[in-house]
Amino acid sequence: MLGENATIEVREGEGLNIEAVDAALKANVDGLSGTPSVTQYPSGNSNLTYAIDYPDRRLVLRRPPFGPLPKAGHNMFREYRIMRDLKPAFDQVPQTVFYTDDESIIGKEFYVMDRVDGPLIHKTIPPEWNWNADDTAQLGENFIDALAKLHTLDWKALGLEDFGRPEGYVERQILGWNKRWDKAWTDGITRFDDVQKWLEDNMPAESGNVSVLHGDYRVDNAILKAEDPRQIAALLDWEICAIGDPLMDLGNTLSYWIEASDPAPMHMMIRQPSAAPGMPSRREFAQRYGEKTGYDVSDIHYHFVYGIWRLAVIIQQIHARYVRGQTQDERFAVMDKSVEALGALARYKIDSGTL
Template sequence: MAGENATIAVRKGEGLDIGAVDAVLKDHVDGLSGSPQVTQYPSGNSNLTYAIDYPDRRLVLRRPPFGPLPKAGHNMFREYRIMRDLKPAFDQVPNTVFYTDDESIIGKEFYVMDRVDGPLIHKTIPPNWNWSEDDTAELGENFIDTLARLHTLDWKALGLDDFGKPDGYVKRQITGWNKRWDKAWTDGITRFEDVQAWLEDQMPAESGNVGVLHGDYRVDNAILKADDPRKIAALLDWEICAIGDPLMDLGNTLSYWIQADDPAPMHMMIRQPSAASGMPTRREFADRYGDKTGYDVSDIHYHFVYGIWRLAVIIQQIHARYVRGQTQDERFAVMDKSVEALGALARHKIDTGTL
């Protein structure tokens, strides 16, 4: 199938002790038999994802990256728990089957979930799908509506009262990402103090709305339905999920949403088919989201700039790991260019006041 969520041979330096994993899974997951085959999912710049294929069941394992890690980052239990607890009310997550914090097994904590069948697409809609603009528009609408539904779930009823601290969420995010930038900055990168200052000086009041935030909501973090890829089967990559102000999550999502009329430097960073003919613009995305949730999106420009800046910091954190010798993944060597482009984009959007 075009858009298949394919795997590759495990990358050098990211090996998995499949014997140890097999033993512990057979102790805790009913019905597993035979010898598993392990391959790796090539996408993702942070936590590592492996396919664990048994003759009669296909599983997926997630673990933190190798090397030194920040104290509060790469928490596998958060990913595992949010999917486990959302599942009864929000079926668009994989079924989780096992978690352990026993680092003696593979050197880090990890969790395992069932694999969800269906395509995963990246920059473009596969040409052999022969989609019309209406088909593409329907995927865009379903993508927006899924985010709106996630953000309006009764998170307290799902037992997530202790999952986060929604009070003061906006301020913690702005000051927190600014501090992370300062710690991750490396020689040769522009400082962008003006962007940091604008975000702190223009910080809006809390909206009063609270919801489950995905944190990395993109089409390429979603498995589409195998029988109708205009619909979302399962959301992946819950690494930085939270409970907080949904508009902050919308701002993050809009920062990824490159549209057809954006300048070339933005298109160089495209990771999902948001620029395909029929997809909504960022303004249309925000307006539909506002209609579906009832949330006031009139100040979404601020949240959009925040999303751009947060993305710059995330990429700089990854680049800094390479610069400091904490990873040998050559993909991270040239990420400084994306950091510079995003910082400049944040400045431009601050100056123009546009989405």
């Protein structure tokens, strides 16, 4: 069906040594038999994801991208561990089955999890679902509620006390993303010094709340339930998860949440069906989240601008890898346009003071 989480043939230059993977899995995962096939998930601009299909079990493998990597980036164990440790209290993550840091197998560390069956959707709701605005609204509400649940888990009770440093998280994020921008900047890109200065000058105090942060919370990073796609089956792509101020994570999420009434440049960046009839506005999203968590969202405009800027930096980091010859993926060649659009959007939102 449309919306199925389909795979493609493995892209050139991103192949796996499937024989070595098969041997490692059979030595560590009970019950595997037969010869696996391997295909690749086409989405994602950073870590690479593959379908490893055995005759009677379907698995998913995640590994870092090829080429030089930043020292602290693409940590596969963090992704593996957060899902493993969340699972007892938060069922909306896949079941992890194996992790290894033995780079002799495929050249990098990797982990494997069970595949979660169900649709994954991107910009639009599949028309053959024949949804009305109430169906779409239910998906939006369930999506908000899953984030609220994640942000109110007892992360210490889940054994995640050593997973991050929540103290000073807001300042560390603002200064850190500004520093990453400076390192990733390439000729021809606007500097946006004014955006960076506004974020530093208007930095709010810590909210006092600490939670597990997903870091990339979007509908297109969620597998929906096959029997009822209005519900969230599993959240994917925990690459930049953390422990910190949940309002920073909410700001990131709102930066992706394009509304139907937003100007055309924002719609160019839409990645999920947030503009579909029935979906909540950003303001309604924040309000429901606040009601579910009990957190004060009155200053969420700042976090929203931060989310826009962080996204601009992430995309510039990817674009810089192409410019510097660290990858040949042509998708990254034109990402400078998205960087410019996001920087301009951050300026506009700073001036307007609105979500």
